[in-house]
Amino acid sequence: MKKTISQATIDRLPLYFRTLRLMESEENKIISSDELGRKLDITPEQIRKDLATFGQFGKKGIGYDVHELKEQIGNILGLQNHWRLAIVGVGHLGGALANYTNFSSLGFSVVALFDKNSSVIGSAINGIKVNNVIEMNAVIAEAAVDIGVITVPAGEAQDVADLLVAAGVKGIWNFAPIKLSVPPEVSLFNEDLSIGLSALSYQMSQ
């Protein structure tokens, strides 16, 4: 039986990964939990605890090898899989994501786009053709899509999720402000922009 790992820990791993990648590009060979913590406003104990969940990556008295730790965290996160994304709904947000270059540096690539609006179907964004949602099954199979990105209005999001699941995606990244139902074998992450804005509003009102 595998011990479950807290979401809080998983959420910090990308921060470590990003910082290590930056340090690697700056030719730093070794980093301590203390230094990494200072860069991210996270306590060194927290970092060591998070890493200890997955193994022993450091050397006592020395610290962590920057390149080595970066690779290990990338592997824990599964970034070496080079996941393939399809974006459904190429409005402003979907179009922006189709052009977003930060994804590729993490090993994700956008390989298919869908919309139901005939005025955009057939056009291309960032060199990727926009398909009719009706073609979803065939296109997703052919392009070997792993993750569906939902950037349609809330009212259409569950229908799109059902189509993506039927087409065989393994994960869904949902930007629509609504709770989706997907089978347990499909991973789901909700990206809710209204939470950030509301949290800011709350803080500013205190």
Place this chain on the structure above:
Amino acid sequence: MKKTISQATIDRLPLYFRTLRLMESEENKIISSDELGRKLDITPEQIRKDLATFGQFGKKGIGYDVHELKEQIGNILGLQNHWRLAIVGVGHLGGALANYTNFSSLGFSVVALFDKNSSVIGSAINGIKVNNVIEMNAVIAEAAVDIGVITVPAGEAQDVADLLVAAGVKGIWNFAPIKLSVPPEVSLFNEDLSIGLSALSYQMSQ
């Protein structure tokens, strides 16, 4: 001395708000914590606990008045302040946010845009003129901006944050993948898209 309220609670309030608003538009007058919980996959005990932090909003044996509770939560979150946003960096993401209509329904409005690229300065997005970042102080004062939205590359984000703080914004919504330093009186929320993607990657790799 005010008791501190957990971030987890604050993060759930927008979900309640959104669901109540939807129910209100469907002419529902009363909702129980049980029904609200079913819609959001949150336990009714959790919802009652969250609300109890701020007061007594329900009637025992009956439930909550949908309109009344929605208004109360909106007030707790400070949404009645109708915050004014300025977006710095009108690339793909900044441009998408400038066009994003879901903000206005929460009481936020985009009132100013900035970029340093002369090819976009002077143009308009969604009817809002793009200003030179050099004009930030004057424009932010004149437009009475409350919140600065940072959608520039990570390497420029701290400089932009410093400019926004100097111009007097009360909050910063940061989309750049880097830890920013701002004075304690300025609220900061980091919107980190790589966390969601990485969390999906991790789940799909298990």
Place this chain on the structure above:
DNA sequence: TAGATTGTTAATCGATTAACAATC
């Protein structure tokens, strides 16, 4: 060796869940 830093166990803190009296 002395100083530094990890990995891990123990202690604390905070959030969620359970239970139930109050009351509509």
Place this chain on the structure above:
DNA sequence: TAGATTGTTAATCGATTAACAATC
């Protein structure tokens, strides 16, 4: 009244922080 549902206290669970032996 009986059934339903809140608000709140107590119990549990899980995550963070502190402490320190191991060791480079």
